[in-house]
Amino acid sequence: MKIDIIGDIHGCYDEVKSLIEKLGYQEKNGVPEHPDGRKLGFVGDLTDRGPASLEVIRLVWKLVIQQQNAFYVPGNHCDKLYRYFKGNKVKLIHGLETTAAEYMALSAEEKDNIRSQFMELYEASPLYHVLDDRKLVIAHAGIREDYIGRHGSKVKTFVLYGDITGGTNPDGTPVRREWAKHYRGNALIVYGHTPVKEARELNNTFNIDTGAVFGNRLTALRYPERELVSVPSSMPFIPEKFRRM
Numbered sequence: 734m735k736i737d738i739i740g741d742i743h744g745c746y747d748e749v750k751s752l753i754e755k756l757g758y759q760e761k762n763g764v765p766e767h768p769d770g771r772k773l774g775f776v777g778d779l780t781d782r783g784p785a786s787l788e789v790i791r792l793v794w795k796l797v798i799q800q801q802n803a804f805y806v807p808g809n810h811c812d813k814l815y816r817y818f819k820g821n822k823v824k825l826i827h828g829l830e831t832t833a834a835e836y837m838a839l840s841a842e843e844k845d846n847i848r849s850q851f852m853e854l855y856e857a858s859p860l861y862h863v864l865d866d867r868k869l870v871i872a873h874a875g876i877r878e879d880y881i882g883r884h885g886s887k888v889k890t891f892v893l894y895g896d897i898t899g900g901t902n903p904d905g906t907p908v909r910r911e912w913a914k915h916y917r918g919n920a921l922i923v924y925g926h927t928p929v930k931e932a933r934e935l936n937n938t939f940n941i942d943t944g945a946v947f948g949n950r951l952t953a954l955r956y957p958e959r960e961l962v963s964v965p966s967s968m969p970f971i972p973e974k975f976r977r978m
């Protein structure tokens with residue numbers, strides 16, 4: 734199987750459009766299609782902070798649900814947006830306020846449409862995808878080898894938030910252990926969640942969150958070629974958002 738996996742988009746619709754074009758996809762009936770039958774994958778965090786979160790949802794819904802021709806796993810931002818759309822009390826912070834503002838500006842009918850599209854997408858998608866005869870795993874924040882094939886709350890927390898200790902850093906962000914340093918599995922793990930200036934390959938894992946929404950780049954990994962393709966971001970660069978590795 735040949736798949737192009739895209740990192741955290743966070744509402745950067747123009748960037749994802751140009752990345753998909755750069756990957757060789759052509760628009761057919763309003764949906765990108767690859768002449769060689771390649772498919773798209775998404776590591777999650779489609780929305781929040783960027784300028785056009787709802788457009789990103791519409792695009793990914795078309796690809797994954799309507800065309801059944803792409804793979805998506807939810808990120809922690811997707812999980813929170815799902816809870817917001819369900820009517821749960823969630824705080825409109827950490828970028829959700831931008832997605833909520835786009836949503837609130839819609840007509841009642843448009844609201845219903847986007848809300849049901851997103852909820853359908855989320856409900857139809859696994860916490861992580863195991864693909865290509867278990868040679869490839871897509872998980873938002875990555876996954877420990879012994880969690881592959883398992884489900885449940887510990888696994889859910891790990892794939893959405895990473896290997897968090899429960900503690901907080903001086904800047905208020907959660908302390909995360911670097912699970913990829915200790916990963917020894919045979920499956921290639923493709924993930925995002927932690928913005929890095931350069932996509933990072935380590936022990937058969939790839940972090941492809943190159944911080945599009947923080948002004949760096951939006952990146953895709955071509956599988957099985959293991960080639961990185963990226964486009965520059967139009968957002969202002971915020972250096973303190975990038976983890977030093």
Ligand SMILES: [Mn+2]
Pocket residue numbers: 741743778808810925926927942
């Ligand atoms: Mn993210």
